[in-house]
Amino acid sequence: MLxxxxxxxxxxxxxILATVxxxxxxxxxxxxxxxxxxxxxxGVQIEIWVLCTMSIPVWTYFITHExxxxxxxxxxxxxxxxxxxxxxxxxxxQAWLRTLIKLLPWELTHIIVLVPVPWWEPGAExxxxxxxxxxxxxxxxxxxxxxTGRKGPxxxxxxxxxxxxxT
Numbered sequence: 001m002l003x004x005x006x007x008x009x010x011x012x013x014x015x016i017l018a019t020v021x022x023x024x025x026x027x028x029x030x031x032x033x034x035x036x037x038x039x040x041x042x043g044v045q046i047e048i049w050v051l052c053t054m055s056i057p058v059w060t061y062f063i064t065h066e067x068x069x070x071x072x073x074x075x076x077x078x079x080x081x082x083x084x085x086x087x088x089x090x091x092x093x094q095a096w097l098r099t100l101i102k103l104l105p106w107e108l109t110h111i112i113v114l115v116p117v118p119w120w121e122p123g124a125e126x127x128x129x130x131x132x133x134x135x136x137x138x139x140x141x142x143x144x145x146x147x148t149g150r151k152g153p154x155x156x157x158x159x160x161x162x163x164x165x166x167t
Contacts, residue, residue: 002149005078006162007141012074017058025053043114043121050110058106059099067095071165081165082155094158101154105133105140 029037040046065072067090070081082098084090090098109130117124144152150161 002080002162002164003141003144004149005080005164006144006149006152009072009074009078009080012077013061013072016073017061021054021057043116043118046118047110047114050114055103055107055110059103062099062102063092063095066090066098067092075162075165079165080162082160082162085155085159085161090158090160094160098154098158098160101157102140102152105136108133108136 029035036049040049062072065075066082069076070083070089075081082090084094112127112129112133113119119126140152140154143156147155150163152162155161
């Protein structure tokens with residue numbers, strides 16, 4: 001089923017990215033004796049660090065792979081590719097827009113958990129806005145099932161689709 005393959009491909013990409021990027025963060029911390037983590041004084045500082053060391057690399061990965069190769073590593077492993085709705089190659093704009101919509105729940109979660117005060121700080125209370133990204137994820141999955149895996153919200157908005165790679 002295409003829906004399951006797409007979710008599995010995304011999971012593979014996420015695991016690869018998390019391993020590499022968290023590994024780099026751990027290495028930086030070990031080599032520098034805790035820097036920059038021991039310097040953070042606010043949720044905004046942490047959010048900027050997350051943006052620079054996680055979000056931008058992840059965005060770059062998805063945009064670059066889907067624009068240039070029509071597939072990420074996860075999609076390649078599961079023999080999937082992303083195209084324009086008419087079957088052609090994505091434009092850079094479509095790859096960017098598709099990534100924006102796909103990663104919106106992830107980015108919202110970072111902001112809600114970290115800004116203005118990280119949830120783990122004494123006295124900080126969880127923000128009910130956290131239900132928004134969770135609801136979006138549920139909508140994304142329902143959309144995939146309704147379209148039999150061919151189009152998630154990112155595909156509907158960016159005029160793209162994911163299909164089995166026959167090449």
